[in-house]
Amino acid sequence: MASKIRLAVFGATGSVGGAVLDICARFPEIFEITALAARSDAKKLAALGRRHGAKILCLTEPKDKGWREEGFTCLTGRGALSEIVENPEVEHAVFASSGTTAIEALQRALTRGIDVSLANKESIVVAGPWVMPLVKRAGQLRPVDSEHSAVWQCIEGAEKKELSRIWLTASGGPFRDYSAEELERVTPAAALNHPVWRMGAKITIDSATLMNKGIECIEAMQLFALPSERVSALIHPRSQVHGMAEFTDGTVRLLLSPADMRLPAAAALAWPKRLPLMEKGLPPLEPEQWDLSFRGIDEKLFPCFALAREAGRAGGAYPALLVGADESAVEHFLRAEISYCDIARVISGVLEGYRGSAPSSLEEATALVEEGRAAADEICRR
Ligand code: NDP
Ligand code: MG
Numbered sequence: 001m002a003s004k005i006r007l008a009v010f011g012a013t014g015s016v017g018g019a020v021l022d023i024c025a026r027f028p029e030i031f032e033i034t035a036l037a038a039r040s041d042a043k044k045l046a047a048l049g050r051r052h053g054a055k056i057l058c059l060t061e062p063k064d065k066g067w068r069e070e071g072f073t074c075l076t077g078r079g080a081l082s083e084i085v086e087n088p089e090v091e092h093a094v095f096a097s098s099g100t101t102a103i104e105a106l107q108r109a110l111t112r113g114i115d116v117s118l119a120n121k122e123s124i125v126v127a128g129p130w131v132m133p134l135v136k137r138a139g140q141l142r143p144v145d146s147e148h149s150a151v152w153q154c155i156e157g158a159e160k161k162e163l164s165r166i167w168l169t170a171s172g173g174p175f176r177d178y179s180a181e182e183l184e185r186v187t188p189a190a191a192l193n194h195p196v197w198r199m200g201a202k203i204t205i206d207s208a209t210l211m212n213k214g215i216e217c218i219e220a221m222q223l224f225a226l227p228s229e230r231v232s233a234l235i236h237p238r239s240q241v242h243g244m245a246e247f248t249d250g251t252v253r254l255l256l257s258p259a260d261m262r263l264p265a266a267a268a269l270a271w272p273k274r275l276p277l278m279e280k281g282l283p284p285l286e287p288e289q290w291d292l293s294f295r296g297i298d299e300k301l302f303p304c305f306a307l308a309r310e311a312g313r314a315g316g317a318y319p320a321l322l323v324g325a326d327e328s329a330v331e332h333f334l335r336a337e338i339s340y341c342d343i344a345r346v347i348s349g350v351l352e353g354y355r356g357s358a359p360s361s362l363e364e365a366t367a368l369v370e371e372g373r374a375a376a377d378e379i380c381r382r
Pocket of ligand 1: 102
């Protein structure tokens with residue numbers, strides 16, 4: 001029997017991390033967990049470590065500086081993520097942490113040449129120009145974000161020059177049919193109630209404002225090396241089709257599947273193979289249920305989507321500023337310090353107020369995220 005694929009999973013305690021570990025647990029003959037990392041949730045990380053037989057545990061920001069867990073090699077600090085991807089035992093690194101902490105480890109993993117499954121979108125949006133050139137071979141960097149996984153699977157085997165446009169789909173979030181007036185009264189609790197996906201709080205709010213879809217358009221531009229005008233998004237309320245690719249002969253391929261993060265996780269983990277998930281009890285979508293209805297996104301009702309599209313078109317400092325400003329604005333909204341509609345106003349204020357130049361290094365790009373955050377904090381406090 002071929003040896004197992006030895007994995008490191010960053011963001012193991014999160015929602016995508018859970019989907020990844022669910023797949024690994026269903027196929028113990030294929031996957032072996034070598035290392036698990038999170039930010040600070042020591043209890044959950046240790047429980048996962050025991051359940052999945054990990055050898056190494058890592059907390060990037062442990063609450064207790066002397067944190068140790070019996071039976072494991074324990075590492076701390078963000079530098080430890082790089083140490084893990086350099087470990088010769090690790091063959092495949094899964095980036096399912098949130099934020100930009102793991103960018104350096106992502107670069108090191110690609111440079112070392114191991115396989116990478118990438119759910120984290122912030123790192124590619126902020127650091128795409130310093131990450132994508134490090135990809136060594138087709139299939140090394142595998143998107144886990146469901147829409148990008150869909151496009152990636154649709155364009156597999158096609159030549160770049162045969163591809164004309166791609167589309168990502170959006171469920172439209174809980175407010176897709178709201179009027180401008182109704183949107184002014186949205187509460188954090190309502191925005192946290194996503195109709196289709198169960199996800200972390202930050203990305204759930206980004207899904208309600210459609211900022212998530214705008215950020216995903218930038219992510220797609222980076223991952224597939226496409227200009228803004230060839231990447232768009234459509235509202236597809238049933239969330240059955242996740243992404244589409246049109247080729248130069250007018251043919252469109254689309255990927256339809258249940259809305260379950262375990263599917264894109266499995267596609268990335270097992271590429272170029274497919275795992276028999278249905279045999280393991282994951283239900284298929286029956287043809288009688290298929291629904292192919294799509295509509296455009298109203299940029300007036302969803303100004304966050306428009307701001308992200310504009311940041312993607314402008315490039316330079318704007319994607320990183322947008323990511324930082326959005327993180328801050330969403331935190332203020334969740335604490336009920338600003339309204340739902342203020343999220344877009346705050347981010348717009350940050351982007352319009354920027355007077356600097358484009359980043360010329362990764363350090364400058366990540367500093368821009370902080371600058372975007374600080375500028376948004378400032379506006380929120382006013
Ligand atoms: P969660 O909030 O559920 O989990 C975040 C994970 O990252 C936790 O393990 C957390 O550790 C860890 N983490 C948080 N901050 C840091 C940090 N500064 N350094 C290192 N680790 C950190 O997030 P999601 O699972 O929803 O999302 C994870 C990533 O995947 C995001 O980039 C998101 O945009 C992307 N994504 C998510 C999707 C989803 O369906 N949820 C879909 C597609 C992409 P701890 O528990 O200790 O805080
Ligand atoms: Mg997505």
